[in-house]
Amino acid sequence: MAKVLVSELVLRDGHQSLIATRMRTEDMLPICASLDSIGFWSLEAWGGATFDACVRYLKEDPWERLKRLRKALPNSRIQMLLRGQNLLGYRHYSDDVVRAFVQKSADNGVDVFRVFDAMNDVRNLRVSIEAVKKSGKHAEGTISYTTSPVHDIPYFVNLAKELEAMGSDTIAIKDMAGLLTPTATYDLVNAITAAVKLPVHLHSHATSGLSAMSFIKAVEAGAAILDTCISPFGEGASHPSTESIVAALAGTEYDTGLDLGKLQEVAAYFREVRKKYWQYESDFTGVDTRVLVNQVPGGMISNLSNQLKEQGALNRMDEVLSEIPRVREDLGFPPLVTPTSQIVGTQAVLNVLTGARYKSVTNEVKNYLLGHYGKAPGTVNESIRALAVGNGEVITCRPADLLEDEMDKLRTEVESLARSEEDVLTYAMFPELAQTFFQERAAGTLKPEPLLEKEAVSAA
Amino acid sequence: MAKVLVSELVLRDGHQSLIATRMRTEDMLPICASLDSIGFWSLEAWGGATFDACVRYLKEDPWERLKRLRKALPNSRIQMLLRGQNLLGYRHYSDDVVRAFVQKSADNGVDVFRVFDAMNDVRNLRVSIEAVKKSGKHAEGTISYTTSPVHDIPYFVNLAKELEAMGSDTIAIKDMAGLLTPTATYDLVNAITAAVKLPVHLHSHATSGLSAMSFIKAVEAGAAILDTCISPFGEGASHPSTESIVAALAGTEYDTGLDLGKLQEVAAYFREVRKKYWQYESDFTGVDTRVLVNQVPGGMISNLSNQLKEQGALNRMDEVLSEIPRVREDLGFPPLVTPTSQIVGTQAVLNVLTGARYKSVTNEVKNYLLGHYGKAPGTVNESIRALAVGNGEVITCRPADLLEDEMDKLRTEVESLARSEEDVLTYAMFPELAQTFFQERAAGTLKPEPLLEKEAVSAA
Ligand SMILES: [Co+2]
Ligand SMILES: [Co+2]
Structure with a gap:
């Protein structure tokens, strides 16, 4: 068949x-x-x-x-x-x-x-x-x-x-x-x-x-x-x-x-x-082959572009695009997908803007180097690890092995707002968003973000 | 290689x-x-x-x-x-x-x-x-x-x-x-x-x-x-x-x-x-597979839709879409491309709106049936041909064999405006447009259709 x-x-x-x-x-x-x-x-x-x-x-x-x-x-x-x-x-x-x-x-x-x-x-x-x-x-x-x-x-x-x-x-x-x-x-x-x-x-x-x-x-x-x-x-x-x-x-x-x-x-x-x-709708939704040239996915480039713009450093984009594959290599070549794309991208921006690689290291990169996301696909650069986390304890077990059961604690935390076990799980996923949602639900004020009328905007 | x-x-x-x-x-x-x-x-x-x-x-x-x-x-x-x-x-x-x-x-x-x-x-x-x-x-x-x-x-x-x-x-x-x-x-x-x-x-x-x-x-x-x-x-x-x-x-x-x-x-x-x-930009530029279902190319559907709308008959679209393959068959299955797409589409609209097939026949279809576009790929429906052109003479030679040389005539016609042989050819292609163009060129008033500013329009 x-x-x-x-x-x-x-x-x-x-x-x-x-x-x-x-x-x-x-x-x-x-x-x-x-x-x-x-x-x-x-x-x-x-x-x-x-x-x-x-x-x-x-x-x-x-x-x-x-x-x-x-x-x-x-x-x-x-x-x-x-x-x-x-x-x-x-x-x-x-x-x-x-x-x-x-x-x-x-x-x-x-x-x-x-x-x-x-x-x-x-x-x-x-x-x-x-x-x-x-x-x-x-x-x-x-x-x-x-x-x-x-x-x-x-x-x-x-x-x-x-x-x-x-x-x-x-x-x-x-x-x-x-x-x-x-x-x-x-x-x-x-x-x-x-x-x-x-x-x-x-x-x-x-x-x-x-x-x-x-x-x-x-x-x-x-x-x-x-x-x-x-x-x-x-x-x-x-x-x-x-x-x-x-x-x-x-x-x-x-x-x-x-x-x-x-x-x-x-x-x-x-x-x-x-x-x-x-x-x-985004500004441009056509074919984008940049990822095939510089190994950086299109969506990541848009995010980086916003990050750099905020810091008035849009002119450093080419340096950042060259730095990303290097950071990725230092980290043992993780696939670039949530959350590793953000981890690699943000560190690459820091490496370029501070003028010295890993002079400043994000907490996410530190946690990554300590093993808290799991095992890297390739070999992590040990001198970068030493630089970033010093004597911090690197774990080699499954990250969740270090976690205690937490359902009871979650249930207690959200007791006054949750109406079901599903609510507790929603709270577990997005604690702050969930609380706001439950409060609005209780108050009868849940209201979706409005959809704009195209004509209205054009005429405005 | x-x-x-x-x-x-x-x-x-x-x-x-x-x-x-x-x-x-x-x-x-x-x-x-x-x-x-x-x-x-x-x-x-x-x-x-x-x-x-x-x-x-x-x-x-x-x-x-x-x-x-x-x-x-x-x-x-x-x-x-x-x-x-x-x-x-x-x-x-x-x-x-x-x-x-x-x-x-x-x-x-x-x-x-x-x-x-x-x-x-x-x-x-x-x-x-x-x-x-x-x-x-x-x-x-x-x-x-x-x-x-x-x-x-x-x-x-x-x-x-x-x-x-x-x-x-x-x-x-x-x-x-x-x-x-x-x-x-x-x-x-x-x-x-x-x-x-x-x-x-x-x-x-x-x-x-x-x-x-x-x-x-x-x-x-x-x-x-x-x-x-x-x-x-x-x-x-x-x-x-x-x-x-x-x-x-x-x-x-x-x-x-x-x-x-x-x-x-x-x-x-x-x-x-x-x-x-x-x-x-057109309203929708994505993938359109309608041609694979009803044999009518997407661009042709848009044109038909405009034609029908003008006549307050947009509700007859499905009938027209069913009629097009029938007209195409009657004409011996021409590929649908300029000018045959227009010829077939317009006749299909007439066949639906007049309530009787070929009650009214366009001049283009008559010329087509008389052989003036060349030989049809398949067999033309002879009873439709009889209905549409009666005893009109059907040619079987190459259509251009019936045409006299025309460069001299064209040169003379546009003599006062043309500055070159290329101008004469432009005139041959699009006589009225070319004359307007040459007149504006002579008067120094050639001016392209303006490109609108997006911001200006939104703010209007
Ligand atoms: Co996906
Ligand atoms: Co083409």
């Missing part, structure tokens, strides 16, 4: 990549019956940024969104993205929080958990994958793809084998920066499908305009599932358009079997939805 | 597809030195729509643009698109006009002539291809790609052989509607490269999001040259982004050898240029 399966990303990564994660549940529900009838392998609908945006901007309870989508998509697998031991937050959580979070996500409707770690340290994935399996759901062990002298095919194949051994049901290749070329994709997918028995699921951002081409080579190499996004939320920083991939494979041995006519209806719907969110 | 060559389209098809052909020469010249140094196989820079827009909106002499580009691109082949016996206009010209036009284009700087006919009637290509060869330049015989029961691979292979026999130096496959899928591309290119000795040059619009994928299969099947557009004017209605294709093939046996770093500079330049022309 060479038939290729498709995961539709419009409810999560599509709007996260193109309109700052702002799509509201009310704009998802009307099209759910159509989405549900098409026959996608999964509908990705939940993750860290959507959870955050619900609480922070949309004033929606993210658990409520999940429940409503579950009801509206009775025939579909709902998929979520989970940052391993970080869950949806920015720190390592104790194992009891991980277990509680996974169980509640499963209870409320998640079928497929894509679990990844920024460092590809599988110790940071183990507890969440175990929890997914215990809940009876689908665990997708994930490779964070990057390029570096240590990230060769044997490295990724070994990682895939470890993910298989940990009980993964599928293996995802997550190419967040759009680095995968058609040839690299073919070789990687080919090697992984030869080494593990699990279906390979490919996620590759269209940022550099390579992902659709890579998909063609991926299916030829045996990839089983492709991540696509319906065209009005496809391409650029998002993903290959669903209709294009379906059309490209139609009539071949890789035919997805999806109905292009039905997809037109979904596309027509989301074309109108996107217009509502025009205020979140 | 499997190395793949690249033609850059930003100076012609890129801005034609995305900003209504409005790019000015002053925005081309500053980047020409960079473009010239990259090593493209050709730079497409001239064609019917750019010529028209120069005279109509930009108040630039298109011949002057050509001369300035020639000077600014000393190391590059300049390529133009020529509509065979129609040249850059909308009617058939006599052979002496065709010969004069080709010679003057060659004299002023065109190196590569891509010559096509909307009907794929090679008799409409013969005189222009001969004229190109006589001028010592490169003749690219072109296949207008479409799908229909008569447009199978043997049909296109036969066409390629005829183009080779006529003296073409390369064969272009022109997929103006973005219909080519990766598999169809592979099979077509494979069959043509097996049947003719000439290099195959592929042009496929990214409208339906398939073209980059098709390019990968095209080079595997032996395509020699690919048409791409630098990313700020790439994708959507335009073409695969140059940087993406270069990156996709880098390091493979199909490596283009182009420098991705240099291309970043060109991209950065055109990213700023595109902003100047924001008033010509």
Whole structure:
């Protein structure tokens, strides 16, 4: 059975990549019956940024969104993205929080958990994958793809084998920066499908305009599932358009079997939805191949540009862009994805602006060098480590091994505001945002960030 | 030598597809030195729509643009698109006009002539291809790609052989509607490269999001040259982004050898240029796969939608979309490209709105049925022909065989205004526009259509 399966990303990564994660549940529900009838392998609908945006901007309870989508998509697998031991937050959580979070996500409707770690340290994935399996759901062990002298095919194949051994049901290749070329994709997918028995699921951002081409080579190499996004939320920083991939494979041995006519209806719907969110469009959403030249992802360059502008040092950009690969090498070549992209970028800016490398070192880099994010993929530069943390104790165990159970403490802390175990977990992810949200909820003052009328602004 | 060559389209098809052909020469010249140094196989820079827009909106002499580009691109082949016996206009010209036009284009700087006919009637290509060869330049015989029961691979292979026999130096496959899928591309290119000795040059619009994928299969099947557009004017209605294709093939046996770093500079330049022309952006520039479902190209749907709106009949769109393939079949399946797309679309609208098919017939359809556009690819519906033109004489010769030489007449007509043979040719292409242009030039009142300031409009 060479038939290729498709995961539709419009409810999560599509709007996260193109309109700052702002799509509201009310704009998802009307099209759910159509989405549900098409026959996608999964509908990705939940993750860290959507959870955050619900609480922070949309004033929606993210658990409520999940429940409503579950009801509206009775025939579909709902998929979520989970940052391993970080869950949806920015720190390592104790194992009891991980277990509680996974169980509640499963209870409320998640079928497929894509679990990844920024460092590809599988110790940071183990507890969440175990929890997914215990809940009876689908665990997708994930490779964070990057390029570096240590990230060769044997490295990724070994990682895939470890993910298989940990009980993964599928293996995802997550190419967040759009680095995968058609040839690299073919070789990687080919090697992984030869080494593990699990279906390979490919996620590759269209940022550099390579992902659709890579998909063609991926299916030829045996990839089983492709991540696509319906065209009005496809391409650029998002993903290959669903209709294009379906059309490209139609009539071949890789035919997805999806109905292009039905997809037109979904596309027509989301074309109108996107217009509502025009205020979140970025200035430029086309192809951006800078990452292929200087190894720095497009999104990171925008952030750096803002950082430098604030300090009146925009003219130092080229130096910073040259410094980033050096800092990354010093840190043992972590993939550049949240949170490592911020860690590397900020230190590179400091190294340039202070005029001496590591004269000033951020706390995040210190923690990184102390092992608190897990094991680096390559070798950390020991003289930089000595310079930055001196005699600080470097841990080599799994970071979460040092954490005590914390659910009871969290429950107590938020007792007066939480109405459910889900509320406690929301508080665990984003303590301050959650408290504000719960207070506003109690006061009946929850109010989403307003959507501006285009005409009104133009006429102003 | 499997190395793949690249033609850059930003100076012609890129801005034609995305900003209504409005790019000015002053925005081309500053980047020409960079473009010239990259090593493209050709730079497409001239064609019917750019010529028209120069005279109509930009108040630039298109011949002057050509001369300035020639000077600014000393190391590059300049390529133009020529509509065979129609040249850059909308009617058939006599052979002496065709010969004069080709010679003057060659004299002023065109190196590569891509010559096509909307009907794929090679008799409409013969005189222009001969004229190109006589001028010592490169003749690219072109296949207008479409799908229909008569447009199978043997049909296109036969066409390629005829183009080779006529003296073409390369064969272009022109997929103006973005219909080519990766598999169809592979099979077509494979069959043509097996049947003719000439290099195959592929042009496929990214409208339906398939073209980059098709390019990968095209080079595997032996395509020699690919048409791409630098990313700020790439994708959507335009073409695969140059940087993406270069990156996709880098390091493979199909490596283009182009420098991705240099291309970043060109991209950065055109990213700023595109902003100047924001008033010509269309509402939606993403992937549009409707053509794959109902056989009607996206651009044609927009035109029809305007036509129907004017007549208060937008609610009849679905009927019109169903009628178009029927009219196309009645006419023997012409490819839908200028002018046949307009001919078929307008008749389909009439057939729906009058309530009876062919109750009213346009003059263009009558002329088409009388053979004045050339031979239809398939069989024309004889009962429709009888209904539309009665006993009118159907010609079967080459349409231009009925035309007398006309250069002398044209020279006389425009004698008082023309300053050169090039002016006479401009007049031949667009008589009314040219006269207005020459009068304004004489009066010193040539003034381009103004570019609006975005801030000014928002603040208004
Ligand atoms: Co993603
Ligand atoms: Co074109």
